[in-house]
Structures are given as structure tokens and as C-alpha cells.
Amino acid sequence: MSETTTAESAERRVRRRQSRRELIVLAAVEVFREMGLEKATLEAVGERVGLSKASLYYYVRSKEELxxxxxxxxxxxxxxxxxxxxxxxxxxxxxxxxxxxxxxxxxxxxxxxxxxxxxxxxxxxxxxxxxxxxxxxxxxxxxxxxxxxxxxxxxxxxxxxxxxxxxxxxxxxxxxxxxxxxxxxxxxxxxxxxxxxxxxxx
Amino acid sequence: MSETTTAESAERRVRRRQSRRELIVLAAVEVFREMGLEKATLEAVGERVGLSKASLYYYVRSKEELxxxxxxxxxxxxxxxxxxxxxxxxxxxxxxxxxxxxxxxxxxxxxxxxxxxxxxxxxxxxxxxxxxxxxxxxxxxxxxxxxxxxxxxxxxxxxxxxxxxxxxxxxxxxxxxxxxxxxxxxxxxxxxxxxxxxxxxx
CATH class of the missing domain: 1.10.357.10 (Tetracycline Repressor, domain 2)
Structure with missing residues (x-):
């Protein structure tokens, strides 16, 4: 793999991670509004975006971080x-x-x-x-x-x-x-x- | 039972009910502070004052009323x-x-x-x-x-x-x-x- 290709795909990875995180934040906002700040859970956010708890954990580590x-x-x-x-x-x-x-x-x-x-x-x-x-x-x-x-x-x-x-x-x-x-x-x-x-x- | 006695005991009952409710409100405040407004439950308040859910229900009907x-x-x-x-x-x-x-x-x-x-x-x-x-x-x-x-x-x-x-x-x-x-x-x-x-x- 050439250096350019590696750099490009790294950049694309970062971009994809960011846009995925934006989607997670928007889904979390729905969950927070429906369940309330205290009752909302990372699991409920994961379900909303179709991610397992482990996969969600790659993007966000806690409700507070969200x-x-x-x-x-x-x-x-x-x-x-x-x-x-x-x-x-x-x-x-x-x-x-x-x-x-x-x-x-x-x-x-x-x-x-x-x-x-x-x-x-x-x-x-x-x-x-x-x-x-x-x-x-x-x-x-x-x-x-x-x-x-x-x-x-x-x-x-x-x-x-x-x-x-x-x-x-x-x-x-x-x-x-x-x-x-x-x-x-x-x-x-x-x-x-x-x-x-x-x-x-x- | 004379009328005076009945009136007195009714008054005493009302007073006892009020002071018991004051105690329940104070216990509820502790529960709200520890568990947060959303997570707090009537059950937790009942436990704090040593009342079953049914007995607590005589004084207060919902978390919102509390x-x-x-x-x-x-x-x-x-x-x-x-x-x-x-x-x-x-x-x-x-x-x-x-x-x-x-x-x-x-x-x-x-x-x-x-x-x-x-x-x-x-x-x-x-x-x-x-x-x-x-x-x-x-x-x-x-x-x-x-x-x-x-x-x-x-x-x-x-x-x-x-x-x-x-x-x-x-x-x-x-x-x-x-x-x-x-x-x-x-x-x-x-x-x-x-x-x-x-x-x-x-």
C-alpha cells in the first residue's frame, strides 16, 4: 500500500468515526428526551442506532461522555x-x-x-x-x-x-x-x- | 362515646396524619437527594420510614404528590x-x-x-x-x-x-x-x- 493511500484511508476512518459519533449524539438526544437524563442508558442509545454495547463503546465510553x-x-x-x-x-x-x-x-x-x-x-x-x-x-x-x-x-x-x-x-x-x-x-x-x-x- | 371525645379523637387523628406526612416528606427529600428526582420511588421512601407500600399509600398517592x-x-x-x-x-x-x-x-x-x-x-x-x-x-x-x-x-x-x-x-x-x-x-x-x-x- 502506498503512503498516500494509507493517509487517505486513515483520514476517511477519522471522518467516518466522527460522522458516526454525530449520529450517536442525535440518537442519544432522542433517548434523553424520552427517558429523561437520569433514566437514559447507553444500552438504549445503542439499540436506537443498531449498535451492540461493545460497538457503541468504541465511539463513546459513558453516558456522561455522551x-x-x-x-x-x-x-x-x-x-x-x-x-x-x-x-x-x-x-x-x-x-x-x-x-x-x-x-x-x-x-x-x-x-x-x-x-x-x-x-x-x-x-x-x-x-x-x-x-x-x-x-x-x-x-x-x-x-x-x-x-x-x-x-x-x-x-x-x-x-x-x-x-x-x-x-x-x-x-x-x-x-x-x-x-x-x-x-x-x-x-x-x-x-x-x-x-x-x-x-x-x- | 360523647361528641366531645369523638371530635377530639378526630382532631388528634388529623394531627397525627399531618405530622406523619411531614416525616414522610423529610424522608422523601433524603431519597430524592440520594437517588435523584427521576430514579426515586415511593417504595424507597416507604422503606426509609418503615411503611409498607399500602400504608404509605394512605398518606401519599404518587411520587408527584410527594x-x-x-x-x-x-x-x-x-x-x-x-x-x-x-x-x-x-x-x-x-x-x-x-x-x-x-x-x-x-x-x-x-x-x-x-x-x-x-x-x-x-x-x-x-x-x-x-x-x-x-x-x-x-x-x-x-x-x-x-x-x-x-x-x-x-x-x-x-x-x-x-x-x-x-x-x-x-x-x-x-x-x-x-x-x-x-x-x-x-x-x-x-x-x-x-x-x-x-x-x-x-
């Missing part, structure tokens, strides 16, 4: 959404865009909804919490910039981050698509409440 | 805490007291912690949600008074209520008693963030 992949999926979706808007403005506009886009993703993407449940659960496993921490640090940098620029008032950044994320992640618990306000109107109002609360008094 | 009792316990604790402070001030002070006291209860009372988990979970059962709705309507009346008095800005009261409650209920997820700030300092900061965000611009 939840971690769910969170990562949402972090990526948020990154893509924000890449289109974040350069547009100062800290106030960036925070507003962050909040609005977060609400949209967790209310419209089934993966996002499970990810919000994970964040609001008491799950402490490091493989799940790590991507959440990364996500929080993105929010922290927006807040820090805003405080430094005098746009936001001087506040405890950790408390502000957690309060913002909790408010956003709870939206799917009470938002109804049949309600008086559309998702975008709700997202705008929630973002407004959060952002206005942080603005420095002028 | 969760409802947990929430009611916290609603009462909050009522008692607020009765001491609510007359003290206007809408701003009342909202601040509501937030501060809520955080204290759910972070210090094990029943409160489970109740916050219930509120952040997707549990939709009516017997669980009813006391939560009552609690929300108390918060709504504070907000409504504040808007009417021009202390709070004109906002969507439903969105404001849900955002406040979610922020408060999430505090046990990130607060650490070993952290830099005490529980009262954290409660004050979270309350400040929420209340300041609602104040009308002057």
Missing part, C-alpha cells in the same frame, strides 16, 4: 451563530446577541434543549462540565470587556455569568410556541432584562 | 420568612427581600434544595406545578405593584417572574459555601442584579 458531546454540539452552534454578529458592536450589543442566540438554539434545536437540561441539572461530572465552563468563559470575556469599558457596572462576574446562563437555560421550561409572544420576541425581552440590568447607570 | 408536598413546604417557609419583612417597605424592598429569602431557603434547607430542582426540571404534573404557580403569583403581585407605582419599568410580568425564579433556583448549582463570598453576600448580589435590572430609569 452528555458532554451534547453540550459541545451546542457550544459549536452558538459559536457559528455568534461569528456572524459578534464583530458588529460593543459589549452591550455582543451580550445581547449572545443571549438572543442562546435562547434561539436551546428552544429550536432538540440537542440544545437537552444541553440546557444538563446545565440546569446537578450533574457534576467533569467530562460534562468542561464544555460548559468553556462556554461560560466566553460570556465572562464579554462581561469583562463591558466592565472595563464602563458600559456595564462593576459587578461580580461569576455571579453575573451564572445568573445570565440560568435565566437563558430556563426559557424552554416556560416558553410556549402557542403563546402571545414569538420566540424572537421572548428572546429579545429576556435579553433586554438581563442586559439592561448590567448597564452602568448614566 | 414532590408537590416538598414544594408546599418551601412555599410555607418563604411565607413565614417574608411575613417578618414584607410590610417593611415598598416594591423594591419587597422584591429584594423575596429574592434574598428565597436564596437562603433553597441553599440552607434540604427540602428547599429539592424544591429548586423540581422547579428547574421539566416535571409538568399538575399536583407539582400548582404550588409553584401560587408562589409565582405572589412574586407577580410584587412586580405588578412596582410597575403600577413607577418603581419598576413597564415589562412583561410573566417573563420577569420566570427569569427571576430561574436565576434564584439555580444558585445552589454554583454556590460553594467554601467560596470567597458568604451565602448572604451572594444572595444580596444576586438580588441586587435582579432588582436593579427592573428599576425604572430615573
Amino acid at each position: 452528555l458532554g458531546h451534547v453540550v459541545v454540539h451546542v457550544v459549536r452552534a452558538q459559536e457559528e451563530a455568534l461569528a456572524r454578529v459578534l464583530d458588529a458592536g460593543g459589549p452591550e450589543e455582543r451580550l445581547r446577541a449572545f443571549c438572543h442566540s442562546h435562547v434561539r438554539i436551546i428552544c429550536t434545536d432538540p440537542v440544545g434543549r437537552v444541553s440546557a437540561q444538563v446545565a440546569l441539572s446537578g450533574i457534576r461530572d467533569d467530562v460534562v462540565r468542561r464544555p460548559l465552563h468553556e462556554y461560560m468563559s466566553r460570556l465572562e470575556s464579554i462581561l469583562r470587556d463591558g466592565v472595563a469599558a464602563g458600559v456595564f457596572r462593576d459587578m461580580d462576574l461569576r455571579i453575573a455569568q451564572h445568573s445570565i446562563i440560568a435565566t437563558l437555560n430556563a426559557v424552554p421550561l416556560w416558553f410556549s410556541p402557542e403563546g402571545r409572544l414569538s420566540l424572537d420576541e421572548v428572546a429579545a425581552q429576556v435579553s433586554g432584562l438581563l442586559v439592561d440590568g448590567m448597564l452602568a447607570k448614566r | 414532590l408537590g408536598h416538598v414544594v408546599v413546604h418551601v412555599v410555607r417557609a418563604q411565607e413565614e420568612a417574608l411575613a417578618r419583612v414584607l410590610d417593611a417597605g415598598g416594591p423594591e424592598e419587597r422584591l429584594r427581600a423575596f429574592c434574598h429569602s428565597h436564596v437562603r431557603i433553597i441553599c440552607t434547607d434540604p427540602v428547599g434544595r429539592v424544591s429548586a430542582q423540581v422547579a428547574l426540571s421539566g416535571i409538568r404534573d399538575d399536583v407539582v406545578r400548582r404550588p409553584l404557580h401560587e408562589y409565582m403569583s405572589r412574586l407577580e403581585s410584587i412586580l405588578r405593584d412596582g410597575v403600577a407605582a413607577g418603581v419598576f419599568r413597564d415589562m412583561d410580568l410573566r417573563i420577569a417572574q420566570h427569569s427571576i425564579i430561574a436565576t434564584l433556583n439555580a444558585v445552589p448549582l454554583w454556590f460553594s459555601p467554601e467560596g470567597r463570598l458568604s451565602l448572604d453576600e451572594v444572595a444580596a448580589q444576586v438580588s441586587g442584579l435582579l432588582v436593579d435590572g427592573m428599576l425604572a430609569k430615573r
Whole structure:
């Protein structure tokens, strides 16, 4: 076998493994929504994608690792959404865009909804919490910039981050698509409440 | 048997039933914390208090009813805490007291912690949600008074209520008693963030 062929097939293997893992994450999201985070099992996910426990184990080693992949999926979706808007403005506009886009993703993407449940659960496993921490640090940098620029008032950044994320992640618990306000109107109002609360008094 | 005796024993029976149910709720809280809301079973609660399933059924008919009792316990604790402070001030002070006291209860009372988990979970059962709705309507009346008095800005009261409650209920997820700030300092900061965000611009 020539070197090129070996490299090509290795690359193809990696790609196939990734796309298989994406499918597993999507199947897991269905299982998590049907059975709940606590009751869901790797076996049930394996059945959904037609893999034995041993074969599934090649792609994912624990339920917690699977939840971690769910969170990562949402972090990526948020990154893509924000890449289109974040350069547009100062800290106030960036925070507003962050909040609005977060609400949209967790209310419209089934993966996002499970990810919000994970964040609001008491799950402490490091493989799940790590991507959440990364996500929080993105929010922290927006807040820090805003405080430094005098746009936001001087506040405890950790408390502000957690309060913002909790408010956003709870939206799917009470938002109804049949309600008086559309998702975008709700997202705008929630973002407004959060952002206005942080603005420095002028 | 004289009428007095019958009335007395009926009263005693009611009292005994109530205090037994209080014990069951406390045992249930331990089971919920150890097994998680989803995995916990009535059987496990019965074992904890030494009651057969049939005997337990005399006091409580479902896990959801038990969760409802947990929430009611916290609603009462909050009522008692607020009765001491609510007359003290206007809408701003009342909202601040509501937030501060809520955080204290759910972070210090094990029943409160489970109740916050219930509120952040997707549990939709009516017997669980009813006391939560009552609690929300108390918060709504504070907000409504504040808007009417021009202390709070004109906002969507439903969105404001849900955002406040979610922020408060999430505090046990990130607060650490070993952290830099005490529980009262954290409660004050979270309350400040929420209340300041609602104040009308002057």
C-alpha cells in the first residue's frame, strides 16, 4: 500500500468515526428526551442506532461522555451563530446577541434543549462540565470587556455569568410556541432584562 | 362515646396524619437527594420510614404528590420568612427581600434544595406545578405593584417572574459555601442584579 493511500484511508476512518459519533449524539438526544437524563442508558442509545454495547463503546465510553458531546454540539452552534454578529458592536450589543442566540438554539434545536437540561441539572461530572465552563468563559470575556469599558457596572462576574446562563437555560421550561409572544420576541425581552440590568447607570 | 371525645379523637387523628406526612416528606427529600428526582420511588421512601407500600399509600398517592408536598413546604417557609419583612417597605424592598429569602431557603434547607430542582426540571404534573404557580403569583403581585407605582419599568410580568425564579433556583448549582463570598453576600448580589435590572430609569 502506498503512503498516500494509507493517509487517505486513515483520514476517511477519522471522518467516518466522527460522522458516526454525530449520529450517536442525535440518537442519544432522542433517548434523553424520552427517558429523561437520569433514566437514559447507553444500552438504549445503542439499540436506537443498531449498535451492540461493545460497538457503541468504541465511539463513546459513558453516558456522561455522551452528555458532554451534547453540550459541545451546542457550544459549536452558538459559536457559528455568534461569528456572524459578534464583530458588529460593543459589549452591550455582543451580550445581547449572545443571549438572543442562546435562547434561539436551546428552544429550536432538540440537542440544545437537552444541553440546557444538563446545565440546569446537578450533574457534576467533569467530562460534562468542561464544555460548559468553556462556554461560560466566553460570556465572562464579554462581561469583562463591558466592565472595563464602563458600559456595564462593576459587578461580580461569576455571579453575573451564572445568573445570565440560568435565566437563558430556563426559557424552554416556560416558553410556549402557542403563546402571545414569538420566540424572537421572548428572546429579545429576556435579553433586554438581563442586559439592561448590567448597564452602568448614566 | 360523647361528641366531645369523638371530635377530639378526630382532631388528634388529623394531627397525627399531618405530622406523619411531614416525616414522610423529610424522608422523601433524603431519597430524592440520594437517588435523584427521576430514579426515586415511593417504595424507597416507604422503606426509609418503615411503611409498607399500602400504608404509605394512605398518606401519599404518587411520587408527584410527594414532590408537590416538598414544594408546599418551601412555599410555607418563604411565607413565614417574608411575613417578618414584607410590610417593611415598598416594591423594591419587597422584591429584594423575596429574592434574598428565597436564596437562603433553597441553599440552607434540604427540602428547599429539592424544591429548586423540581422547579428547574421539566416535571409538568399538575399536583407539582400548582404550588409553584401560587408562589409565582405572589412574586407577580410584587412586580405588578412596582410597575403600577413607577418603581419598576413597564415589562412583561410573566417573563420577569420566570427569569427571576430561574436565576434564584439555580444558585445552589454554583454556590460553594467554601467560596470567597458568604451565602448572604451572594444572595444580596444576586438580588441586587435582579432588582436593579427592573428599576425604572430615573
